[in-house]
Amino acid sequence: MSIKQVTVFGGSGFVGRAIVQALALEGYQIRIAVRRPELADSVTTAGDVGQIMLMRTNIRMPQSVAAAIAGSQAVVNATGVFFQRGRQRFQSVHVEGAKAIGAAAIAAGIERLIHISGIGADSQASRSPFIRSKGEGERAIIAGYETATILRPSVVFGPNDQVFNRLAGLAAKAPFVPVIGSGKARVQPVFVSDVGAAVAAVLRRPDTVKTVFELGGPRIYTYRELAALVLHEIDRDKAIVGIPAGLMKLAAFFAEFLPVPPLTRDQIDLMLVDTIVRPGAPSLQTLGIQPTAAESILPMYLDRYRIGGRYNQHAPA
Structure with a gap:
């Protein structure tokens, strides 16, 4: 059929x-x-x-x-x-x-x-x-x-994502950029369009049945490195400060009463562990898809967090 x-x-x-x-x-x-x-x-x-x-x-x-x-x-x-x-x-x-x-x-x-x-x-x-x-x-x-x-x-990024937009929003308004704990947990952000392409590729290939694919981008970052990347993209110079997970969970507890909480205790738990593709696991490359780097996409939608927006002549190239 x-x-x-x-x-x-x-x-x-x-x-x-x-x-x-x-x-x-x-x-x-x-x-x-x-x-x-x-x-x-x-x-x-x-x-x-x-x-x-x-x-x-x-x-x-x-x-x-x-x-x-x-x-x-x-x-x-x-x-x-x-x-x-x-x-x-x-x-x-x-x-x-x-x-x-x-x-x-x-x-x-x-x-x-x-x-x-x-x-x-x-x-x-x-x-x-x-x-x-x-x-x-x-x-x-x-x-x-x-x-x-x-x-x-892994963590999925794109114009309406939760991670990079949240970090950029904080970086634009707060005196510093908070990360959970030491910020050393690792993550491998994958472009949302690559996830869509993976679904299309799987449907084309009958040999992908009974298979688990792990989808990650071309680079692994710590959350502290993600914060630094966002600061670079929005051309802001602010400190990156580690906040104890317990303190962040207390704040998230109260945030969860909001109609759309900006951060939940579950999300904090996720940011304390590695979210990366296991060595040897079937991946985007297995499906013939070259993962898209975050650095090539972020300027397209984080520019609104810069002072002066995309027309800021001092914005990073």
Whole structure:
């Protein structure tokens, strides 16, 4: 069976949009399964007229998931939440949602299933509830659809990212740039478009079934080095100061009461451990994709944090 239509769960999110764009370029018909399609109209402009369709879907309801999959030959699960609110819990989205998607894919005879997880996903070892739920989600997908392909990105960057924009915002306003603890934990940022390209590459290659790919960029940084990179890009000279994790968690505890918290305790836990591709793990290069360097992309969207913006004649080249 040739793949003509792909259902993308979470296709209106940061990573999901890049996946939709990559699949649209490949000529697939795309169905985007989202909770609130009225807020996702802009995603349909990634393809030709009629190529991308929005469908209201609740992954907590198996019949809704089955309806979103019907008629497709491939499914991508890019759902995820970074903080818990109401019914949007790590367990319900990352685990129960994955379980429902895997079961529906089997029942519908879906040819390919791709699940977006994260480097370090571990259902037992991690102290982060977020990462544990990601690991449990992987297990739920495999239990329901054993030939699934899993993609584990490192920290994902791009114009609407969480990491570089947050650092640049702090650097522009605060007297110093804070990092968690010593700031020596390592990270391998991956460009969001490279994640989308990886999904398209996996669909082209039948030999990628039952494989876990770890997606990282071409360079490994410490979080302190990331802060220095951001300061360079926005042309600001400020100190980088390590803040004890316990103190940051206390601040994050209160921040979590905000409608959209700028930082959570889970995110702090993530920034205390390495998030890098394991040596020898299948990667972007395995898929024939040359990872994009952060330095080549950051100037395109961090310029707004410079004094004078992109027209600042003293901005870094």
